[in-house]
């Protein structure tokens with residue numbers, strides 16, 4: 001590896017190189033309140049990069065959700081959850097050691113397995129895991145992905161999806177009822193007792209760590225296009241570094 005190449009690489013990675021050169025993925029954290037549009041922003045980014053419906057052998061971009069890392073509840077916690085008395089919006093509700101280990105594996109270019117979580121039963125789905133193969137870009141989205149410094153520090157780029165809380169509540173209610181099998185009373189109680197206060201205490205203060213704040217979420221096509229362009233630049237720079245012949249001319253160009 002010549003000097004010019006390594007300089008170019010470290011530019012793309014913000015100086016963070018953790019794995020084999022050229023194998024460390026660009027890791028993007030996406031946070032924001034519940035129903036802010038985090039998953040949709042990630043989906044749009046992947047669509048624009050043409051990543052949907054590709055299998056893992058050609059896929060360059062993958063998305064992982066923090067929700068997959070909810071801790072399995074003890075029987076006592078399960079009872080609380082059924083009565084709407086368990087706080088799923090607290091940082092300790094997640095298996096943070098597993099999140100850290102998984103992101104470290106990803107950064108080291110190792111394939112890893114992600115647990116599957118069922119919102120209807122508030123539990124991990126036994127014997128079901130999703131294998132994540134090494135990728136060029138990895139998106140990790142969730143309400144509290146910027147909360148713990150050791151996890152937060154792993155991201156090369158941090159996005160915060162900033163959507164008004166009334167909009168978020170208006171989206172959350174039908175989603176919980178239709179997709180997560182709840183009734184209106186349960187959803188509103190959970191929201192007032194846990195979701196809203198935890199957002200204000202744990203999620204909103206992490207907005208200051210974001211590199212890019214996306215107002216209005218997935219509606220903000222300009223912001224999404226800018227981010228996608230940045231990812232494309234990263235991917236093509238990285239390709240160039242790998243295939244570029246080591247000629248003296250290109251070397252001296254890069255030192256400019």
Ligand code: UZR
Nearest residue numbers: 033034035070088089119122143190195
């Ligand atoms: P997003 N959540 C559930 O509703 N049930 C569970 O078993 C686990 C999590 C919710 C959680 C949080 N709060 O607000 C939301 N509750 O999932 C985070 N109650 O997911 O960012 O997609 O809204």
Ligand code: MG
Nearest residue numbers: 035038039067
């Ligand atoms: Mg989500």
